[in-house]
Amino acid sequence: MLYRLSFVYPPKEDGFGAIRDSFFNSFRIVDVEGYWFDKNPEPGERAAVVSRGNACIVNKYSDYFSFYSGPYIREGVGLLIPSDVDNFENTIDQTVAIVNNTAYFASPEEEHQMFFVPYEDLPDKSFQVNFGFILKEDSAAKCPPFNYQATWIEMNSN
Amino acid sequence: MGNILKVKIALIIFSLAILILIPLLETNFYAPVTYKKWQQLIWDDFQGIAKPFTGWGAGISSGIQVEWDSTAEKFKAYAVQDNQSSWRRKVLNDPDYVLNHEQYHFNITEIHARILNLYLDSIQQQGNTNYRDKLITLKFKLDRMQDAYDGESDHGANWGMQRRWEYKVDSMLHELSDEKGKLTDYFSGAEIFFPTRPDLYKQNKVGFRPSRIYSLIDYGVSLTLFQSRFEEHEKFNLNYEIDNFFHEKSLQILSRTSVNTTYDFEVLVDSKDTTDRIVSTRWIYHN
Numbered sequence: 260m261l262y263r264l265s266f267v268y269p270p271k272e273d274g275f276g277a278i279r280d281s282f283f284n285s286f287r288i289v290d291v292e293g294y295w296f297d298k299n300p301e302p303g304e305r306a307a308v309v310s311r312g313n314a315c316i317v318n319k320y321s322d323y324f325s326f327y328s329g330p331y332i333r334e335g336v337g338l339l340i341p342s343d344v345d346n347f348e349n350t351i352d353q354t355v356a357i358v359n360n361t362a363y364f365a366s367p368e369e370e371h372q373m374f375f376v377p378y379e380d381l382p383d384k385s386f387q388v389n390f391g392f393i394l395k396e397d398s399a400a401k402c403p404p405f406n407y408q409a410t411w412i413e414m415n416s417n
Numbered sequence: 418m419g420n421i422l423k424v425k426i427a428l429i430i431f432s433l434a435i436l437i438l439i440p441l442l443e444t445n446f447y448a449p450v451t452y453k454k455w456q457q458l459i460w461d462d463f464q465g466i467a468k469p470f471t472g473w474g475a476g477i478s479s480g481i482q483v484e485w486d487s488t489a490e491k492f493k494a495y496a497v498q499d500n501q502s503s504w505r506r507k508v509l510n511d512p513d514y515v516l517n518h519e520q521y522h523f524n525i526t527e528i529h530a531r532i533l534n535l536y537l538d539s540i541q542q543q544g545n546t547n548y549r550d551k552l553i554t555l556k557f558k559l560d561r562m563q564d565a566y567d568g569e570s571d572h573g574a575n576w577g578m579q580r581r582w583e584y585k586v587d588s589m590l591h592e593l594s595d596e597k598g599k600l601t602d603y604f605s606g607a608e609i610f611f612p613t614r615p616d617l618y619k620q621n622k623v624g625f626r627p628s629r630i631y632s633l634i635d636y637g638v639s640l641t642l643f644q645s646r647f648e649e650h651e652k653f654n655l656n657y658e659i660d661n662f663f664h665e666k667s668l669q670i671l672s673r674t675s676v677n678t679t680y681d682f683e684v685l686v687d688s689k690d691t692t693d694r695i696v697s698t699r700w701i702y703h704n
Contacts, residue, residue, distance in 0.1 A: 260605055261647035261658070264699040267639040270689070274581030275638060281588070282640055283699045285610035288680070291603045326619065326627040326646060328604040343604050343619060343629065371604075 319404040352398040452497035465504035478502030496527040518573035587612035
């Protein structure tokens with residue numbers, strides 16, 4: 260992750276150096292993994308949480324790249340990718356994560372999306388996750404377009 | 418003869434004084450005092466008589482009032498402003514600027530009312546309602562802060578220091594609010610303090626790095642936290658990314674300092690834009 264703090268101020272004025280230092284020094288990085296796992300509903304608690312299977316979907320490399328957190332892997336729980344994709348005006352039909360040619364479907368959240376794959380389904384070695392969504396307007400198609408982006412995950416071998 | 422003249426002059430002065438005092442009595446001395454609880458001030462809140470021979474444009478009288486809140490069943494402190502002891506001169510060069518300066522006096526009082534409320538909550542939970550000593554201590558601190566505000570900002574005449582005080586006071590108010598001032602971005606893990614709530618922008622278009630940007634333009638400055646996903650394998654590109662930022666924005670780099678840090682990478686770069694404004698940046702990479 261790259262962070263840039265910027266402070267733009269007029270020259271030759273008293274007081275602004277102190278504001279800049281106060282702003283810059285207030286920055287820190289906190290561990291948010293626990294926050295997301297606490298927020299992620301247990302499978303079964305959400306209406307259409309993670310149903311899995313083979314799906315006929317057409318990969319459509321998305322023109323919308325979301326900012327996502329993680330990916331996080333918790334032993335015994337699973338893989339979690341929180342993403343800041345808004346379900347803008349309720350346009351998303353389903354979210355999908357694909358690992359090892361298996362699709363994991365979930366119903367969309369309002370403000371952000373949580374892509375989840377159960378731990379027992381994760382490969383032992385490194386693997387790619389494609390995650391994204393199917394739009395409502397496409398959902399009636401036999402093989403709807405899957406707007407996705409991808410990330411590569413290195414599994415620890417120990 | 419001389420004495421009679423003196424008496425006559427004294428009578429004339431006395432009569433004139435009465436004539437001047439009558440309207441003052443009507444308009445002010447008997448005018449009802451209202452105590453406005455903390456909120457945005459308007460000039461109508463300044464009904465007092467301007468201090469004679471003052472060099473300042475306005476003055477505010479504010480203080481802390483403790484009331485029994487029958488709904489919450491506890492004592493609660495409020496910052497209040499006295500309309501009859503607050504005054505303004507009729508003609509002001511920049512009334513909005515002056516009013517803003519006075520508003521921050523009121524805001525400083527509100528800070529201390531909130532501190533008192535924290536104290537009141539803590540003692541009332543223990544069944545105690547004796548807040549008098551704390552109020553006296555806070556009053557002393559409040560007066561000192563008001564004096565420091567006027568002193569350092571030169572009653573608002575020093576524009577930069579006025580802005581710095583506004584930042585400081587808003588920061589304290591924000592810290593004493595329910596939000597506690599800190600902003601945490603749960604997507605990036607960044608935690609940072611903004612004096613007020615910044616705007617959030619998202620960059621999600623293909624061709625650009627996905628990013629989340631918090632921006633606040635106030636106090637005569639611009640504060641930004643820019644966050645983008647930058648993967649481990651791209652790390653070798655960091656310096657290019659930084660140079661490119663300054664190049665694209667036509668910023669002239671004034672200094673660049675690498676920082677020995679707990680993060681994977683950190684650098685401070687000062688630059689100036691085409692209008693000579695200083696653009697200070699702190700870059701942090703951490704995975």
